[in-house]
Amino acid sequence: QLFQEMQQNDRLPAVVKNSWHQCCMLSDRPLQLSHTDDNASSANANGASANGTIGAANVACAGPTIEQRPLIITESDVRRVFKRVNTRKAMGPDGICGRVLKACADQLAPVFTDIFNLSLTLGIVPSSFKRSTIVPVPKKPRPSGLNDYRPVALTSVVMKCFEKLVRDFITSSLPASMDPLQFVYRHNRSTDDAIAHLLHTTLTHLDEGRGNYVKMLFVKYSSAFNTIIPSLLTTKLGDLGLHTSLCDWISTFLTDRPQSVWVGNCASSTLTLSTGAPQGCVLSPLLYSLYTHDCTATSSSTIIVKCADDTVVMGHLGQRREGLPGGD
Template identity: 25%
Template sequence: MVWTKQKQKILRRGGKDTQENYKKELHNPDNHNGVMTHLEPDILEWEGKWALESITTNKASGGDGIPVELFQILKDDAVKVLHSICQQIWKTQQWPQDWKRSVFIPIPKKGNAKECSNYRTIALISHASKVMLKILQARLQQYVNCEFPDVQAGFRKGRRTRDQIANICWILKKAREFQKNIYFCFIDYAKAFDCVDHNKLWKILKEMGIPDHLTCLLRNLYTGQEATVRTGHGTTDWFQIGKGVHQGCILSPCLFNLYAEYIMRNAGLEEAQAGIKIARRNINNLRYADDTTLMAESEEELKSLLMKVKEESEKAGLKLNVQKTKIMASGVISSWQIDGETMETVTDSILGGSKITADGDCSHEIKRRLLLGRKVMTNLDSILKSRDITLPTKVHLVKAMVFPMVTYGL
């Protein structure tokens, strides 16, 4: 089936190498037959209860077909059983195979529906596994939060895409005020989350001080991962996954952020002199997960930053999508070529859903937002004119669908 070939092409590379390297890395004095003997504190029952209660309801079930509502109806009985299972996994670091399985559902995007590349996939995983994953996520947080710099806003509590939009708008405003030229590069990676090398990920976790016990749990979760693709025509055979972070897993954003942070550290961005000097601080990048914006006060500095990031990204298995990577400047800029491809120079770019212009003029984005709001109102026209729908319902619709569209990022 074409969907099986497409997903295998993306996710299976590196499978044999990953397994071989995994075996080599088991030589650890605290590691006996792949099981860590120096363990983190046991899982408490209240952690299992908290994790179960925090799982979002009204979500499709994974391969086991068990809805989360069933566990929540059973309450304390379910908590006791799930706590026992989670504690067993915690001690042995061995996961049930059903908890390693994902069901991919293709969702069409724009373009030709006959092309697999014009689909995005969502992944369904076992709701029972989410209890263990949430507990593991909470244990990881105390170690990973201190590793992320302020410039990384992706998947972090209290941070949003709007933060980075506001930062760039403020930088452009100040540049215009002091008559300085600013040069931006909006980096786009080709399938970044699907290209994470598992071996490198485990080494990165070790370098960043994540306890061996937690790393072993993650490594064993990733070993032997399987997936199937479900469409309206049926379900494919199960196939192995050899690379990429686990789609649908709540741990994946955090793991990818650590992976990206490792790349940026190796690129030496924090120590680099290139960048924009603001309040005695040098800023040369802003990030939201894999969406990376490089910035500098000269074309040469920006190119130097880009080549460093490109080199370190390729070492880690991430490849820049040159066709979608854009250059924007408030001053004159020449044409760039990377790997024989010409990079596009633009006067505006969509960043995090908001339009950023080289001149820093927000009026363009305000007009665009008003136009998008009008389009939504036009689509709701028949509903808003209907006499069968009450006024409060119409007001709720406008507040939910029109207001966010108009005010986002402003």
């Protein structure tokens, strides 16, 4: 009834009506639309016929040694995350805008709670949630090549809310054995703490001996999120104790992702990717930090400080030691 009232309200913008249309499609509720867009249907059919497959793989999650509890999302969780949506963020390919989710959180929370829990139980992420539109954003004022652009993924606002709930659960379930020198998604830690730690250890080592000195290597990875191999990630997540169903869900989240590129008013054909984590997704930084959590120093004179994909390798050296230890 609420949907029909909104469709008949001429004062509502078309984007709001379209968002309700997409919500009803996701919830499998009957629709009565006053018009259809033949051009959009033709474009959709054309994009579907051009699908390709890149790096598809079927992966299975390794059994964890100490398995955590499964994630069960409550209606209050969904309502809370919907009401905190930033309405100024761009909508994704599904056409559902954040303004509708925020304004109608009470009405939509029960429906999406069922959808989210069913997705987690089955270990399957709907294709409409994984679809993304890539918008190249220039890294410099006058880009001269493709490497001068940063690919930013516009994904479903609903999926971003879903990812936030999954992210909060994972961060609360991480074991105490995690690398203490990873400073993202750790309680009461930030980049300021990473800088303070580097400065403190440097000054402490220099004060210990007159001939002591420090060498630092600052590492910045190119397209770091694209290097994630889903099968290897799910194995590591299982070793950390995450529930098997959540490992399977993350594997599905990262594989068979349809995407297209928009440049101005031009769109590319759709490709299906099964490797890496897209920039712009809420889970990507956390997944990358878990993917590299076992990248630690093997020598007491070397430390590796990480903030997601930003890494510093520090060697504490003396008069008789030149260069970093060979093992590191």
